[in-house]
Each structure stands twice: as C-alpha cells, then as structure tokens.
Amino acid sequence: MDFDxxxxxxxxxxxxxLREFAEAEAxxxxxxxxxxxxxxxxxxACAKVGPDVLAAAWGESPAETDAKARxxxxxxxxxxxxxxxxxxxxxxxxxxxxxxxxxxxxxxxKAQIVAPAPYHGLKNNNAIRLARxxxxxxxxxxxxxxxxxxxxxxxxxxxxxxGQDWTTIKAWKAAVANALGEQxxxxxLEVASCRVRYPNRAFPYSTGEEALAALALDxxxxxxxxxxxxxxx
Numbered sequence: 001m002d003f004d005x006x007x008x009x010x011x012x013x014x015x016x017x018l019r020e021f022a023e024a025e026a027x028x029x030x031x032x033x034x035x036x037x038x039x040x041x042x043x044x045a046c047a048k049v050g051p052d053v054l055a056a057a058w059g060e061s062p063a064e065t066d067a068k069a070r071x072x073x074x075x076x077x078x079x080x081x082x083x084x085x086x087x088x089x090x091x092x093x094x095x096x097x098x099x100x101x102x103x104x105x106x107x108x109x110k111a112q113i114v115a116p117a118p119y120h121g122l123k124n125n126n127a128i129r130l131a132r133x134x135x136x137x138x139x140x141x142x143x144x145x146x147x148x149x150x151x152x153x154x155x156x157x158x159x160x161x162x163g164q165d166w167t168t169i170k171a172w173k174a175a176v177a178n179a180l181g182e183q184x185x186x187x188x189l190e191v192a193s194c195r196v197r198y199p200n201r202a203f204p205y206s207t208g209e210e211a212l213a214a215l216a217l218d219x220x221x222x223x224x225x226x227x228x229x230x231x232x233x
Contacts, residue, residue: 001205001206002206003047003050003051004047006204007044007047007048010041013036013040014039014044015037017040020036021034042081057080058080059073059076068106068107071103071106072106075099075100075102075106078098079096082094082095082096083095092113093113098113098114101114122178122179128179129225130222130225131175131178131180133218133221133222133225134172134176134222135172135184136218136222137161137162137219138172138173138188138189139188139202140154140161140203140215140218141155141158141169142189143192143193143203145193147195155169157212158215158219160219161215161216162222162223163222173185
C-alpha cells in the first residue's frame with residue numbers, strides 16, 4: 001500500500017468534512033460530518049506512522065480459543081484509539097469504559113454494557129456476521145468489475161477465495177439485504193465500484209498481488225465464520 005498517498009487523501013477528506021461540519025445546521029448532519037472527519041484523520045494518523053509502528057502498537061492476536069487473552073487483547077486495542085479522558089464525557093459508553101468492561105469479563109464478570117440485545121430470530125446465530133462476509137464477497141465482484149476484470153475472471157477469483165460456486169454467491173444479495181437492509185447493500189456496492197478517487201476506500205491496494213492476497217484472507221475469514229454457526233466464539 002502507498003501509505004503516503006493514503007495519508008494525504010485521508011487528511012484532505014478529513015478537512016473537507018470539517019468544512020461540512022462548520023456549515024451544517026441540523027444535529028444529525030453535524031454529527032455525521034464530525035464522525036466522518038474524525039474517521040479520516042484517524043486513518044491519516046495511522047498512515048503517517050507507517051506499518052511498522054502500527055504493527056507494534058496493535059500487537060499479535062492470541063488464539064481465539066483463549067478467552068482471557070482474547071478479551072485482554074481487545075481491551076488493549078480499544079484503549080489504543082480511545083480519546084483522551086478530558087476530550088469526551090467519560091460515561092459508561094466511553095471507549096475507556098468498554099476497555100474496563102472487557103478486562104472484567106476476561107476475569108469472569110458477566111457482560112453489562114456489551115450484553116447482547118434480544119436474539120434477531122434469523123436462521124443462524126451468527127447471521128449478521130455471515131451477512132457482512134457475504135457482502136464483502138459481493139463488494140469484491142463490484143470492485144473487480146469496476147477495474148476492468150472480465151466476468152469469468154472475477155467470478156472465478158471470488159468463488160475460489162470463498163469456496164462457493166458463483167451461482168451461490170450471486171444469490172447472497174437477497175440474504176444480505178434481509179439481514180443488513182437494502183440501503184447498506186447498495187451503498188457498500190457503490191463504494192466498492194467507485195473510480196472517482198484512488199485508492200478506493202474499501203479496497204486500498206496498490207498492486208494486483210496485494211488485492212489477491214486480501215481477497216484470499218477475506219475468503220478464509222468467511223470460511224472460519226461458517227464453522228462458527230453452531231459454536232460461536
């Protein structure tokens with residue numbers, strides 16, 4: 001990835017959203033612009049420090065079967081991006097409070113602020129997670145199509161990565177729309193196929209090799225989630 005380019009584009013996007021924030025009047029518009037601005041500046045900061053610093057700060061992921069280590073790792077990463085205590089209200093829904101809760105759960109406490117909402121009633125107990133993986137596969141097809149890949153080439157690449165035939169993957173649109181909503185599906189596909197800016201926000205890869213490696217990882221993540229349908233970690 002071209003981290004210098006990512007930093008520059010993210011910073012420019014952040015500044016643009018700050019201008020939107022200054023001009024917005026409705027509370028919803030101000031909140032949306034503020035979140036987008038902050039997100040872009042965080043992306044710019046991460047690109048600025050570079051991959052070595054990011055990797056060292058992020059740390060290695062423990063085995064998912066080690067519940068205590070998994071939760072402590074999540075707490076460390078949440079704290080990494082938590083705003084300074086004086087910058088935002090430190091109520092029970094702050095990132096600092098979330099990190100504290102994760103550490104408590106790691107030691108055996110029951111979840112409080114991250115206790116689950118009522119079950120959605122969909123077929124699988126990880127239906128939303130599966131829908132997001134399936135949406136990513138559909139995004140890959142949209143991204144590859146926008147970059148000039150022929151139907152056979154892109155369908156074969158996505159099918160190979162996800163371990164499903166293309167007829168099955170193509171039919172995922174209905175399941176994704178049912179789980180996540182039609183609007184989220186359409187917006188995600190539009191973002192993936194966007195050619196207005198480079199790098200693409202959802203696919204920031206500089207070379208074909210990088211993209212193929214990322215596609216393989218996304219496909220493996222989907223396969224791993226499929227295995228969790230009846231034993232969710």
